[in-house]
Amino acid sequence: MSAGLPLDQAATWLQDYAFGLSVHEQGVVVSVGDGIAWISGLPSAAVDEILSFADGSRGIVFGLERQLVGAVLLHQTQRLTAGTQVYLTGRGVGIPAGDALLGRIVDPLGAPLDDRPPPDCTDRRTLDAASPPMIQRDFVSEPLFTGSKIIDALIPIGRGQRQLIIGDMGLGRSALAIDTVINQAGSDLRCVYVLIGQKRSAVVDTVRLLGEHGALENTTVVVGEASALPGLKYLAPFAGCAIAEHWMARGLDTLVVYDDLSAHARAYRELSLLLRRPPGREAYPGDIFFLHAKLLERATALAAGEGGGSMTALAIVETRLGEIASYIPTNLISISDGQIYLTQELFAAGFLPAIDIPRSVSRVGGKAQPQAIKREAGRMKLDYLQFLDLEIFTRFGARLEAGVESQLKRGAILRELLRQDRFSPLPIRAQLAWLIAFNAGLFDRVELDQVAGLAERLRHGVESSPLDLDDPRERWLGAIRGWLGLPEPDGSGEADDQGPAA
Numbered sequence: 001m002s003a004g005l006p007l008d009q010a011a012t013w014l015q016d017y018a019f020g021l022s023v024h025e026q027g028v029v030v031s032v033g034d035g036i037a038w039i040s041g042l043p044s045a046a047v048d049e050i051l052s053f054a055d056g057s058r059g060i061v062f063g064l065e066r067q068l069v070g071a072v073l074l075h076q077t078q079r080l081t082a083g084t085q086v087y088l089t090g091r092g093v094g095i096p097a098g099d100a101l102l103g104r105i106v107d108p109l110g111a112p113l114d115d116r117p118p119p120d121c122t123d124r125r126t127l128d129a130a131s132p133p134m135i136q137r138d139f140v141s142e143p144l145f146t147g148s149k150i151i152d153a154l155i156p157i158g159r160g161q162r163q164l165i166i167g168d169m170g171l172g173r174s175a176l177a178i179d180t181v182i183n184q185a186g187s188d189l190r191c192v193y194v195l196i197g198q199k200r201s202a203v204v205d206t207v208r209l210l211g212e213h214g215a216l217e218n219t220t221v222v223v224g225e226a227s228a229l230p231g232l233k234y235l236a237p238f239a240g241c242a243i244a245e246h247w248m249a250r251g252l253d254t255l256v257v258y259d260d261l262s263a264h265a266r267a268y269r270e271l272s273l274l275l276r277r278p279p280g281r282e283a284y285p286g287d288i289f290f291l292h293a294k295l296l297e298r299a300t301a302l303a304a305g306e307g308g309g310s311m312t313a314l315a316i317v318e319t320r321l322g323e324i325a326s327y328i329p330t331n332l333i334s335i336s337d338g339q340i341y342l343t344q345e346l347f348a349a350g351f352l353p354a355i356d357i358p359r360s361v362s363r364v365g366g367k368a369q370p371q372a373i374k375r376e377a378g379r380m381k382l383d384y385l386q387f388l389d390l391e392i393f394t395r396f397g398a399r400l401e402a403g404v405e406s407q408l409k410r411g412a413i414l415r416e417l418l419r420q421d422r423f424s425p426l427p428i429r430a431q432l433a434w435l436i437a438f439n440a441g442l443f444d445r446v447e448l449d450q451v452a453g454l455a456e457r458l459r460h461g462v463e464s465s466p467l468d469l470d471d472p473r474e475r476w477l478g479a480i481r482g483w484l485g486l487p488e489p490d491g492s493g494e495a496d497d498q499g500p501a502a
Helices: 007-016 149-154 173-182 200-212 230-249 261-274 288-296 327-335 344-348 371-376 380-394 402-418 428-439 448-463 473-484
Strands: 026-033 036-040 049-053 058-064 068-075 085-092 094-097 123-126 162-167 190-196 219-224 253-259 310-318 338-341
Touching: 026 068, 068 230, 094 230, 123 230, 149 371, 149 380, 149 402, 149 428, 162 173, 162 327, 173 190, 173 200, 173 253, 173 310, 190 200, 190 230, 190 261, 200 219, 219 230, 230 253, 230 261, 230 288, 230 310, 261 288, 261 310, 261 327, 288 327, 310 327, 371 428, 380 402, 402 428, 402 448, 428 448, 428 473, 448 473
Parallel strands: 162 310, 162 338, 190 219, 190 253, 253 310
Antiparallel strands: 026 036, 026 085, 036 068, 049 058, 049 085, 058 068, 094 123
16 A cells, blocks of 8 residues: 555545456567557457557557457557567547547547647547438438539539549649638538548648638648558548537537548558458458448438437549549449549649539539529539530531520630639629629620629629528629629610620
């Protein structure tokens, strides 16, 4: 008994003490390397159980064989060698969750990476949790505005949806996701941005952009960077999902971005091959589809009886030379509720964001759009696709009728309106303004080089206007005419033939 122990505590300790046999399993490291440890002993080990190493390292059980246990290391010291003793903890992998994580950068185990004290969270979530059953889910009906004119008008995303962003490296996939998070700045929607296998410079740039645009205050950044152990990169998306699930269970709306799941699949393939699992197509293990399905199925909109929260998942996936029929993109397309496809051809032509509208789709669609936006954008995607077909036809040099030439000019104006710079999301009211102006023909007599300036004029007008999405179209149209310097129509149709004032 310690001499410094108070008598009342010593009496309590002695009263609770019971003599008996205490049994603890102890294993020994056989070999270690490449983020994997093989351990002998530990007959009671369970998959995904945390292991404690005598040198201070930590790992999780990833594979069970007849004589050995394969463990994935989550923290490794330089003293970890063959012969190190290993102990079971009886605990699964979890992460702290709560509002204390807002504005923080953490690793997949919740350890801070921003030189600040550990977040003071009262709740803890299991990383590998089951997705909500169907009876607890509701229909996706509330919109999630990304700030992208193409997405919000033509490929709408709802709260609780699982949407992919697909394309080659360097086409702006991450920029679209960052724009979406920036567009939630100042709202009550909580965001989790998961960076998987990214270089440290990319991590720093992402955090800087979110901070500069005021979006870091309602965002948690989970980082499994390229130099981290493969086990941390494997756990990163599940950690981000668990953090978002905490808020969803409290009835809040959340957005989680996985950037990107191709890197996650490669990390999982690396671990599986090191653990001698049988390889499948492209050397990926056979359960890679199950792994991503289990992750994305946790994104949903909960029923009102379950709190009414939602989790929207934006999963980024990489293609090689535009091949979307490769293994991982094909798997994820079949799991998700739609995809946004970016192409090298549009990027090289200067059409940004380089979204291939004909090949992009949202399986929720107009069900999650406000009525005003849905009314104005109803036929716009079909009209734009017809314009693209007509534009190809004109390359043969055929003589065109006046109606076809007018349709081509409107299509070119629409394409110019859909252009958008990076990290400049457009508020939804400003989007309704340009949609109404375009459908009313107010851009028909405008030169292409004037379209961007007039669209910016509309944006400034909306910012100083109290008009709302539910206001009548006539009020919007009258205000738009004022912002563009157009007179009110006198009933003869002459005013409609005039372009906006320069």
